[in-house]
Amino acid sequence: MRIFYVSSEVVPFAKTGGLADVAGALPKALKNIGHDVRVFMPRYKMVDPDKYELKKILPQIYEGKIPGTDVTVYFFDDPLFFGERDGLYQLQGSDYPDNLERFSAFCRAAIPLLKELNWRPDIIHANDWQSALVIALLKKLYKDDPFFNRTAAVYSIHNMAYLGLFPKEKLLFTGLGWDLFKPSGLEYWGEIALTKAGFIFADVINTVSENYAKEIQTHEYGAGLDGLLRSRSSDVYGIINGLDYEIWNPATDQNIIKRYSPATIFLKSENKIELQRRNKLPENKEVPVIGLVTRLADQKGFDILSDALEEILSHNCQMIILGTGDLKYHKLLTAEQKKYPSKLAVNLGFDAMLAELIYAGADMFMMPSRYEPCGLGQLISFKYGTIPIVRRTGGLADTVGDFDPRVGKGEGFVFEKYSASALAEAVGRAIGVYQQKELWETLQKRVMKLDYSWDASAKKYIGLYLKALKNIGISPL
Ligand code: ADP
Helix, strand or coil, X not given: CEEEEECCCECCCECCCHHHHHHHHHHHHHHHCCCEEEEEEXXXXXXXXXXXXXXXXXXXXXXXXXXCCCCEEEEECCHHHHHCCCCCCEECCEECCCHHHHHHHHHHHHHHHHHXXXXXXXXXXXXXXXXXHHHHHHHHXXXXXXXXXXXXXXXXXXXXXXXXXXXXXXXXHHCCCXXXXXXXXXXXXXXXXXXXXXXXXXCEEEXXXXXXXXXXXXXXXXXXXXXXXXXXXHHEEEXXXXXXXXXXXXXXXXXXXXXXCHHHHXXXXXXXXXHHHHCCCCCCCCCCEEEEEEEECHHHCHHHHHHHHHHXXXXXXXXXXXXXXXXXXXXXXXXXXXXXXXXEEEEECCCHHHHHHHHHHCCEEEECCCCCCCCCHHHHHHHXXXXXXXXXXXXXHHHCXXXXXXXXXCCEEEECCCCHHHHHHHHHHHHHHHCCHHHHHHHHHHHHCCCCEHHHHHHHHHHHHHHHHHHCCCCCC
């Protein structure tokens, strides 16, 4: 199958969150099972053509490979919109004011590129609002173009809350017409929501866990589009994300101090000492360390965490946070750190290497999310023998069962209610089990052996692509 995969971020070129991990790994997994996948993304400033050995193949297009793979990536090169800016979507916590113009230009370049290459994909797979327009353009502007008469469109939503909202006056930049300024088009309460370009026009809609696929069809999680999604519910699917174990593996990770596997789990604590040292916390192998690596956004639970901190830190434990995002959380966390200098360390920024040391060095990994489409942190933690403490929502509910010491079942510590006391209670239970060394080690070894590699999910994506083709009347087999 030929698959054109469109994403605004792709590991290792550019990343702000989980979408980049998926976009770097799923195409690779699809390639490994014999499909011709090509990726399309913007060439941001951090994507250095020399470093990645890119070559210019068209005036606005660079071509390269995902490092270590044979997956072709095409980069949309526009100096003003992308090539000369430091951020992907924001600068110092504020969105670029011309994000609609930027991502419209990116999306509008996609289909002409395919024609220029004379490469007809079976599937165009777009992700989140930044690339959703490609689907609407395909279905509106190119609907009678025979070049695409066997091409189906798939839209994946990685986070319902990011709608791509812009003032309606900007509509024409998208390349679409005013006929789409209506509720069954891009209109959203008087504005335009670019994500609707995917939801309305895709042949199949998909999200990153089965549970989240159900949740987004409810009022609570649907961001105002739950009615639309319910009306398309026979086309809405959920496939859990995998992990790229060539990147996330404590046995081979070059960014940690001491590599280890289930058989050498006792070496993990050397990473803990290094993590404590770098964070200027007392170096002590016995004290449980709770890590967090996250975008600092409302979704991630910092309101309940800040209310729970006093109780959590009343235990003999340490917390190490790495995150960047909303300024209000930067301020909040800086203030909290001052209150608990010997127990809480806060690193404000995006730091892939420190992230890996936290996954390796911490004993527990906390995700008190209000909602969580899939969540990768808990899956990465499993592999590093770091036990997740999570709220039962979205993909966290699909992947982490509550640990029951009596029967030895469950992969972490789970709480239900979105409240500080429920979170603190789960932390208390985790610390209780941590003190029972053998029990803890058995749990660690068990979660390290869980398999969240992409192989199984990639096969499910092929099934999804076949459904999309069927929806346009094509049965390729
Ligand atoms: P989301 O996509 O909502 O950000 P996920 O859990 O799906 O959440 O994915 C987050 C990914 O981004 C993980 O790979 C995580 O390690 C990484 N990450 C998040 N914040 C940072 C940060 N400040 N520094 C380094 N890596 C980060």
